[in-house]
Amino acid sequence: MVTSQTGAETKNPFDRYTQSYGGRWQGKLVWDRLNYTRALNILSHPFYAGVYTFGRHKSYKSINAQGEIVVQTRRQAMNEWPVFIKDHHLSYITYEVFELNRQRCLLNKSNKSSVPVAGPAREGATLLQGILYCNQCGRRLTIRYAGKDGSIPTYECNWRKREGLTGKSCFSFRADVADPVVEKAVISVLTPAHLDIAVSALEQVEKRNSALNRQWEMNVQRHQYQADLAQRRFEQVDPANRLVAASLEKSWNSELEKLSEAKREYELQLRQQQKSLSASKKQEIKALADRIPELWSATTNFKDKKRIIRLLVSDITVAKIGDKLLLLKLRWQTGQVQEFQVSLPLNIADQLRYPKAIVEQVRELTKLYGDDRITADKFNQQHIISATGKPFTEEMIQWIRFKHHIPLPLIKFEHELTVSEVATRFSISTHMVYYYVAANVLTSRKTRKCILIRVNPQDDAAFRQALDNAPKAAPRISKKEPDYV
Numbered sequence: 001m002v003t004s005q006t007g008a009e010t011k012n013p014f015d016r017y018t019q020s021y022g023g024r025w026q027g028k029l030v031w032d033r034l035n036y037t038r039a040l041n042i043l044s045h046p047f048y049a050g051v052y053t054f055g056r057h058k059s060y061k062s063i064n065a066q067g068e069i070v071v072q073t074r075r076q077a078m079n080e081w082p083v084f085i086k087d088h089h090l091s092y093i094t095y096e097v098f099e100l101n102r103q104r105c106l107l108n109k110s111n112k113s114s115v116p117v118a119g120p121a122r123e124g125a126t127l128l129q130g131i132l133y134c135n136q137c138g139r140r141l142t143i144r145y146a147g148k149d150g151s152i153p154t155y156e157c158n159w160r161k162r163e164g165l166t167g168k169s170c171f172s173f174r175a176d177v178a179d180p181v182v183e184k185a186v187i188s189v190l191t192p193a194h195l196d197i198a199v200s201a202l203e204q205v206e207k208r209n210s211a212l213n214r215q216w217e218m219n220v221q222r223h224q225y226q227a228d229l230a231q232r233r234f235e236q237v238d239p240a241n242r243l244v245a246a247s248l249e250k251s252w253n254s255e256l257e258k259l260s261e262a263k264r265e266y267e268l269q270l271r272q273q274q275k276s277l278s279a280s281k282k283q284e285i286k287a288l289a290d291r292i293p294e295l296w297s298a299t300t301n302f303k304d305k306k307r308i309i310r311l312l313v314s315d316i317t318v319a320k321i322g323d324k325l326l327l328l329k330l331r332w333q334t335g336q337v338q339e340f341q342v343s344l345p346l347n348i349a350d351q352l353r354y355p356k357a358i359v360e361q362v363r364e365l366t367k368l369y370g371d372d373r374i375t376a377d378k379f380n381q382q383h384i385i386s387a388t389g390k391p392f393t394e395e396m397i398q399w400i401r402f403k404h405h406i407p408l409p410l411i412k413f414e415h416e417l418t419v420s421e422v423a424t425r426f427s428i429s430t431h432m433v434y435y436y437v438a439a440n441v442l443t444s445r446k447t448r449k450c451i452l453i454r455v456n457p458q459d460d461a462a463f464r465q466a467l468d469n470a471p472k473a474a475p476r477i478s479k480k481e482p483d484y485v
């Protein structure tokens with residue numbers, strides 16, 4: 001927080017003790033411990049910037065459900081205060097510093113606010129805390145420290161989970177995946193070329209401001225001249241001529257009012273203008289621009305890095321596309337939007353056990369043979385082993401297929417039909433087909449996906465005959481597996 005400069009002889013309000021008035025200590029001077037509320041009051045009260053105010057709070061009366069009159073005090077917006085006199089007394093800080101402090105307090109607000117703000121830059125090792133937003137629920141992402149000893153900072157949107165609307169968070173990803181991308185983008189806009197443009201734009205603004213200031217000065221001079229003229233006229237009039245004197249006094253008053261209004265407007269204009277940079281400062285900025293990447297990587301002060309990022313970046317909306325891709329929509333303070341795609345790393349187990357080449361080979365072999373045992377054998381024949389040094393087994397292949405959504409193909413030999421195809425062909429129900437398979441009336445083969453029944457076309461009539469002669473009531477089905485081909 002910025003403090004101080006004028007009123008050096010007065011006591012600094014941020015010392016260990018502060019002054020307190022009111023209550024039972026009314027009229028006495030008491031020094032007390034500086035606490036949160038008192039510090040906030042000092043920062044938000046313009047009194048310390050030499051401003052006299054009246055009407056910061058207003059009382060409102062209303063009638064409650066019990067018919068009683070209730071008086072409530074509400075804080076008023078600054079522009080609604082009826083009395084606001086600047087430079088009224090000696091100040092601890094200048095008015096500009098007070099305004100800076102007020103703006104920073106507004107941006108650091110961490111409780112509920114109608115306008116979402118990034119919150120204060122904190123000490124944590126993540127750079128984008130407070131400016132990342134979820135594209136699914138529109139909430140701010142929070143930080144979670146994952147890993148065994150909580151050493152891996154992770155961004156997570158857990159609002160819906162916290163509210164009990166769903167069982168899991170919208171998404172989460174490691175901070176070291178997104179941070180370097182934004183860091184790089186920020187450093188790239190701080191290049192000497194970009195700063196040159198900014199400094200030359202600032203020079204243009206300065207030129208325009210000085211031209212405007214001249215106009216305002218001339219306006220004040222004109223009003224000063226008019227006021228002086230009215231004063232001279234009034235002073236020259238014969239006091240006996242009371243009516244003329246009264247009229248001239250009125251005109252003098254009116255000119256003085258116009259002069260004071262012109263001065264006030266000029267002051268307002270000056271306050272709204274940017275402070276101009278000296279030539280040496282501009283040179284310093286340009287020299288620093290060359291060293292930005294070096295300085296950026298050298299500094300370990302994450303608070304400063306976050307503040308720099310916030311000066312340039314308004315917010316970043318994050319969307320997760322599929323399992324392994326992040327889309328960052330970065331909105332610069334200028335309003336421009338830039339998109340970045342970031343690939344998320346595979347989790348460590350998948351990286352270790354099943355590299356992409358192995359997964360692709362499993363996909364090919366499955367398409368070819370449709371049997372996990374054969375696939376595993378093929379790997380073992382080529383002496384390919386898993387990352388843990390073990391030979392491949394049927395279960396390992398099955399797991400790879402499950403993880404990477406590789407379905408088993410249905411490999412049918414000639415004249416083989418599925419259960420439903422047999423049911424349609426012989427106009428019987430699928431239950432009856434299973435029943436005949438179990439009773440060994442039909443020759444079948446069991447694959448991992450389904451049962452296949454062999455029906456030769458020349459045997460069609462014989463099959464129909466066999467089905468007609470087969471027992472219609474449920475026979476005792478032997479526990480023995482059907483004969484497979």
Ligand SMILES: [Zn+2]
Pocket residue numbers: 134135136137138139157158159160170171
């Ligand atoms: Zn969300």
